Amino acid sequence: MSSRSLVGIDLGSSSVVCAVGEEDGRRIRVVGVGEAASTGVRKSVITDPDAAQSSITKALDAAERAAGHEIDSAVLCLGGRHLESHPNQAVVSVVARGGAVGGGDLNRVLEAARDGGSSEGCEVVHLIPRAYSVDAKEGLRDPRGVEGSRLAVDAELVTASTAHLEALLACAHGVGLRVDDVVAQPLASAEGVLRDSELEGAVAVVDVGGGTTDIAVFRQGTIRRVVVLPVGGQNVTNDLSTGLHCDQEEAELIKRRHGHCDPGQVLVEEMVTVVGIAGVGRDEVPRRWLAEIIEPRAREMARMIGEALETEAVQKVVLTGGCARLRGFPAAIHQILEMPVRVAVPEGFSGLSDQLGMPEHAAVAGLLRWGQRSTTVRERSNPKVTRSQGRLNRWLHELF
Numbered sequence: 001m002s003s004r005s006l007v008g009i010d011l012g013s014s015s016v017v018c019a020v021g022e023e024d025g026r027r028i029r030v031v032g033v034g035e036a037a038s039t040g041v042r043k044s045v046i047t048d049p050d051a052a053q054s055s056i057t058k059a060l061d062a063a064e065r066a067a068g069h070e071i072d073s074a075v076l077c078l079g080g081r082h083l084e085s086h087p088n089q090a091v092v093s094v095v096a097r098g099g100a101v102g103g104g105d106l107n108r109v110l111e112a113a114r115d116g117g118s119s120e121g122c123e124v125v126h127l128i129p130r131a132y133s134v135d136a137k138e139g140l141r142d143p144r145g146v147e148g149s150r151l152a153v154d155a156e157l158v159t160a161s162t163a164h165l166e167a168l169l170a171c172a173h174g175v176g177l178r179v180d181d182v183v184a185q186p187l188a189s190a191e192g193v194l195r196d197s198e199l200e201g202a203v204a205v206v207d208v209g210g211g212t213t214d215i216a217v218f219r220q221g222t223i224r225r226v227v228v229l230p231v232g233g234q235n236v237t238n239d240l241s242t243g244l245h246c247d248q249e250e251a252e253l254i255k256r257r258h259g260h261c262d263p264g265q266v267l268v269e270e271m272v273t274v275v276g277i278a279g280v281g282r283d284e285v286p287r288r289w290l291a292e293i294i295e296p297r298a299r300e301m302a303r304m305i306g307e308a309l310e311t312e313a314v315q316k317v318v319l320t321g322g323c324a325r326l327r328g329f330p331a332a333i334h335q336i337l338e339m340p341v342r343v344a345v346p347e348g349f350s351g352l353s354d355q356l357g358m359p360e361h362a363a364v365a366g367l368l369r370w371g372q373r374s375t376t377v378r379e380r381s382n383p384k385v386t387r388s389q390g391r392l393n394r395w396l397h398e399l400f
């Protein structure tokens with residue numbers, strides 16, 4: 001029997017990545033990764049569906065070529081500032097026979113927790129139970145079989161704009177794909193890079209991409225909060241393009257090759273050649289200038305991350321996303337947040353794992369794991385009826 005195929009697609013602001021894996025015992029063997037420059041996406045949301053579809057098609061084609069088979073369905077990543085999380089509690093009476101909590105009671109309390117999470121134009125994409133209580137017995141991971149009359153749940157709801165969610169589903173359907181599931185980007189990235197050992201403390205997974213910064217906070221082994229900030233590496237590129245009078249492509253190239261967030265780490269005599277707008281003229285500029293342009297933006301981004309985490313009592317940052325590669329950026333975050341920072345790449349995959357082991361592939365790696373942990377694959381062709389069911393997950397504890 002052939003092993004189950006797993007496919008993840010992350011339509012980001014800078015690039016679209018499609019990863020194909022196969023179950024390899026408890027591991028995932030990567031069999032193909034396809035990537036294309038992203039068009040029609042700004043700050044992680046689709047602004048031009050035709051352009052976005054054409055980028056997805058390029059990434060799909062490349063992944064299919066690498067994997068040697070066609071792709072007809074995938075788990076998708078949903079990004080954007082419209083993603084929010086809210087705590088919610090619910091209580092129901094235990095009605096199962098014998099006075100112990102049964103599956104029906106569990107479903108009712110989770111449905112009750114889900115209710116009230118949706119509002120005009122916005123709906124629940126994840127319902128993550130943190131803990132249950134049955135009468136005075138608190139802090140239960142799974143209440144089934146526990147005797148009592150009152151079942152309560154403390155959950156975190158992740159909500160998204162219905163319009164943005166439907167735009168993503170429409171894009172996938174437009175390129176002929178069925179959608180197995182949709183995962184909010186902060187959760188996908190966390191699933192991609194967080195180590196089990198890191199869950200023992202209070203940790204924030206921070207994915208700094210091209211257009212957005214996706215943050216997921218975990219404490220005591222479970223999710224506490226999801227937040228998306230509207231900043232990313234593209235802000236740094238824009239600053240360089242303005243400061244150096246060059247176009248975006250040149251600014252992007254220079255940032256990757258010579259960029260640094262700390263002018264003090266760059267030798268004064270180092271010079272960099274910058275090609276002017278529309279390829280006209282060349283200038284030799286001190287590399288330190290670049291760092292002087294980048295530093296204030298990097299520090300501002302680090303401060304914004306710090307403010308988002310202010311009330312979260314986090315002890316460690318797990319930094320990922322393409323911007324984690326920017327020289328001196330992890331150090332800037334460490335300095336401003338005054339806590340340990342680990343630059344994280346997806347680990348523990350076999351096969352073409354080197355193609356996945358990069359910070360910008362955190363989310364897509366998480367989608368493969370998400371697909372593997374799904375007990376049943378749900379089709380989202382009709383999202384109104386199938387959306388929102390949970391999946392068994394190492395730390396998300398979604399129980400049905």
Ligand SMILES: Nc1ncnc2c1ncn2[C@@H]1O[C@H](COP(=O)(O)OP(=O)(O)OP(=O)(O)O)[C@@H](O)[C@H]1O
Pocket residue numbers: 011012013014015016038043044079208209210211212213232233234237252255256257259321322323324325326327359360361
């Ligand atoms: N070597 C590098 N040095 C500096 N920056 C880099 C490097 N490699 C990638 N980046 C930056 O990382 C960003 C892209 O990261 P990533 O691929 O994670 O974003 P994305 O997923 O497409 O966007 P988002 O998640 O924000 O929608 C770009 O701004 C890019 O310039």
Ligand SMILES: [Mg+2]
Pocket residue numbers: 010012013185207209210321363
């Ligand atoms: Mg991303």
